[in-house]
Amino acid sequence: PSTSDKVVGQIHTNNEVQVYGYSGNWVYGKSGNLTGYFSLSYLAKSAAKASRxxxxxxxxxxxxxxxxxxxxxxxxxxxxxxxxxxxxxxxxxxxxxxxxxxxxxxxxxxxxxxxxxxxxxxxxxxxxxxxxxxxxxxxxxxxxxxxxxxxxxxxxxxxxxxxxxxxxxxxxxxxxxxxxxxxxxxxxxxxxxxxxxxxxxxxxxxxxxxxxxxxxxxxxxxxxx
Ligand SMILES: [Zn+2]
Missing domain, CATH: 3.40.630.40 (Zn-dependent exopeptidases)
Incomplete structure (x- = not known):
């Protein structure tokens, strides 16, 4: 969870991220085929079904x-x-x-x-x-x-x-x-x-x-x- 690590992909407005956990200003989660850390600065919260x-x-x-x-x-x-x-x-x-x-x-x-x-x-x-x-x-x-x-x-x-x-x-x-x-x-x-x-x-x-x-x-x- 840092900007110096490898970028594995991009998501776009209205893509959903399923959040599995938090690490500082990053969330670990999944969007489509991508799994990794997403910067919390770019994510909005929405009501989602409780997962896991x-x-x-x-x-x-x-x-x-x-x-x-x-x-x-x-x-x-x-x-x-x-x-x-x-x-x-x-x-x-x-x-x-x-x-x-x-x-x-x-x-x-x-x-x-x-x-x-x-x-x-x-x-x-x-x-x-x-x-x-x-x-x-x-x-x-x-x-x-x-x-x-x-x-x-x-x-x-x-x-x-x-x-x-x-x-x-x-x-x-x-x-x-x-x-x-x-x-x-x-x-x-x-x-x-x-x-x-x-x-x-x-x-x-x-x-x-x-x-x-x-x-x-x-x-x-x-x-x-
Ligand atoms: Zn048994």
Whole structure:
């Protein structure tokens, strides 16, 4: 945000800028295909729909525990990391709608429809994995059948998550999970790591790595916006 940096483009009178944040006399935002810093001196304020409303879906809950391993239960890990993501997104000025904040169960169709019914613009589900004991790492899924931006959302999160967890990158994968394929919003499903792997599970048992995972997800969401 300075006049000595490279000029990436121009906007004109009546072009709209979607504002994501402020830095001194500059705003960081997007106009058409341009994303960057705009001088506040040239912008006028207008009433706009509140942007950046993210749904966080802590997978499973209540009667549905999900996976388990090494004393960890998936629904509890998912919820704890989701609540950390909520706190971090709010600190970044991103609005958050939580599918659940307690140990309760909601159907996949309820979760998939929740965002669009409540004015959100994207959706992230948080899960933990299970497979053979030797399988380790994080992966993030999207469905190609609905919103175009889902793959970007998944990629931004995954590219930070496996580094934060210091375990293998299993990549960004296309799969029509119900909460993704039945969801009209850009949507991603994060698998934090394998509860059935001793290394992943021992990390996911600690607040240090839960905080690291949540921070990676929140930053990936901010990258996406
Ligand atoms: Zn799950």
């Amino acid at each position: 409303v993210m749904v966080i879906d802590a997978g499973h809950g209540g009667s549905d525990p999900g996976a388990s391993g090494y004393g960890l239960v998936e629904k509890e890990v998912n919820l704890d990391v989701s609540l950390r993501v909520e706190r971090m997104l709010k600190a970044k000025g991103i609005n958050v709608l939580m599918i659940r904040r307690t140990d309760v169960f909601y159907s996949l169709d309820y979760r998939a429809a929740y965002g669009v019914k409540n004015g959100a613009d994207a959706f992230v589900a948080i899960h933990s994995n299970s497979y053979t004991p030797g399988t380790s790492g994080s992966e993030t899924f999207y469905s190609a059948s609905v919103a175009n931006d889902s793959k970007q959302l998944a990629t931004f999160i995954q590219s930070r998550l496996y580094k934060a967890m210091e375990h293998p990158n299993r990549g960004v994968k296309e799969y029509d999970y119900r909460v993704l394929a039945a969801n009209p919003l850009p949507a991603a499903l994060v698998e934090l790591g394998f509860l059935t792997n001793s290394g992943d599970a021992s990390k996911l048992a600690t607040s240090t790595y839960r905080e690291r995972a949540a921070s990676a997800i929140a930053e990936g969401i901010e990258d996406y916006y």
